[in-house]
Amino acid sequence: MRIDSKTTVVGVIGYPVAHSLSPQMHNAAIQSLGINWCYLPFQVAPEDLAKAIQGMRGLGIRGLNVTVPHKQAVVRLLDWVSPEASAVRAVNTISNEGGRLEGYNTDVEGILAALRLGVGLEKLPEKVVVLGAGGAARGIVYALTTVTDVRNIVILNRTVQKAERLAAEMENMAKGKTRIKGRKLETETARVELREAGLLINATPVGMYPNVNCSPIEVSSVFHPRLTLVDTIYNPKETKLMRLARSQGAKCFNGLDMLVYQGAKSLEIWTQRRAPVKVMKEAVMELAPQPSALGQF
Numbered sequence: 001m002r003i004d005s006k007t008t009v010v011g012v013i014g015y016p017v018a019h020s021l022s023p024q025m026h027n028a029a030i031q032s033l034g035i036n037w038c039y040l041p042f043q044v045a046p047e048d049l050a051k052a053i054q055g056m057r058g059l060g061i062r063g064l065n066v067t068v069p070h071k072q073a074v075v076r077l078l079d080w081v082s083p084e085a086s087a088v089r090a091v092n093t094i095s096n097e098g099g100r101l102e103g104y105n106t107d108v109e110g111i112l113a114a115l116r117l118g119v120g121l122e123k124l125p126e127k128v129v130v131l132g133a134g135g136a137a138r139g140i141v142y143a144l145t146t147v148t149d150v151r152n153i154v155i156l157n158r159t160v161q162k163a164e165r166l167a168a169e170m171e172n173m174a175k176g177k178t179r180i181k182g183r184k185l186e187t188e189t190a191r192v193e194l195r196e197a198g199l200l201i202n203a204t205p206v207g208m209y210p211n212v213n214c215s216p217i218e219v220s221s222v223f224h225p226r227l228t229l230v231d232t233i234y235n236p237k238e239t240k241l242m243r244l245a246r247s248q249g250a251k252c253f254n255g256l257d258m259l260v261y262q263g264a265k266s267l268e269i270w271t272q273r274r275a276p277v278k279v280m281k282e283a284v285m286e287l288a289p290q291p292s293a294l295g296q297f
């Protein structure tokens with residue numbers, strides 16, 4: 001990679017950010033595109049977020065990915081927010097268009113790409129269970145209600161009020177097309193709700209490295225062979241949740257495709273060029289060789 005006085009800077013802000021695979025993924029893509037760009041990690045504590053965004057303006061940083069815990073807080077600091085990001089109330093991509101900061105949510109594209117590749121959008125079941133009611137879950141429920149024909153979504157969350165609030169808000173947006181219910185995340189509720197469900201999506205960070213011995217659902221008997229599990233976690237390659245579900249014959253995917261496709265979409269917003277998805281996928285596979293919906297190229 002050549003860095004000179006004309007290099008365009010993009011990057012990622014998060015707290016922590018050291019675990020992020022985005023720098024390797026994007027720099028591989030940048031190299032493949034042959035452009036004079038550089039993608040850097042910036043660790044930004046929550047109390048420094050506004051200063052970081054001001055810094056982006058001041059330094060003319062071309063684009064930033066935004067990761068945990070800033071996706072929701074960053075929205076009010078931008079000049080314009082896309083309809084998707086506005087509905088999800090979370091931004092994971094900022095594009096600096098000549099000083100005007102635009103916010104996008106490419107996580108929505110990421111989950112749709114993962115479902116397209118892993119299951120097929122036309123083959124999605126009538127009923128889907130989503131674990132979690134935070135930023136990631138919001139994007140997933142939004143994607144399911146606006147783009148797919150899923151009819152019935154159940155959101156299970158540790159804090160039941162958050163699940164109920166998200167369910168009511170998204171059901172309202174779906175205008176009667178999708179039934180959405182919020183319930184408390186506990187084994188017996190999961191058992192009842194999963195019985196008729198064909199797809200389970202984990203949108204909690206439970207089980208993510210280093211807490212690899214944790215799982216949002218701790219018993220395997222709630223899973224069945226008609227179930228597909230998409231875990232948004234990609235480190236470790238197989239979460240405890242995936243292991244439990246797989247032991248009962250469920251088909252499992254990790255969050256690698258989501259990571260790659262949200263990143264690809266971000267890069268396309270910034271560069272206006274087609275992202276080299278294959279190169280990006282290979283770059284993250286090299287760091288964390290994992291089975292995913294895409295399989296091997």
Ligand code: ATR
Pocket residue numbers: 068071131132133134135136137157158159162203204205206216
């Ligand atoms: P993200 O943007 O990654 O979704 P978030 O907005 O902080 O992050 O949301 C995290 C989600 O994971 C929430 O639904 C959270 O549950 P609460 O609403 O009860 O906080 C869920 N979560 C986090 N840690 C959890 C744990 N140990 N057990 C169960 N759920 C957990």
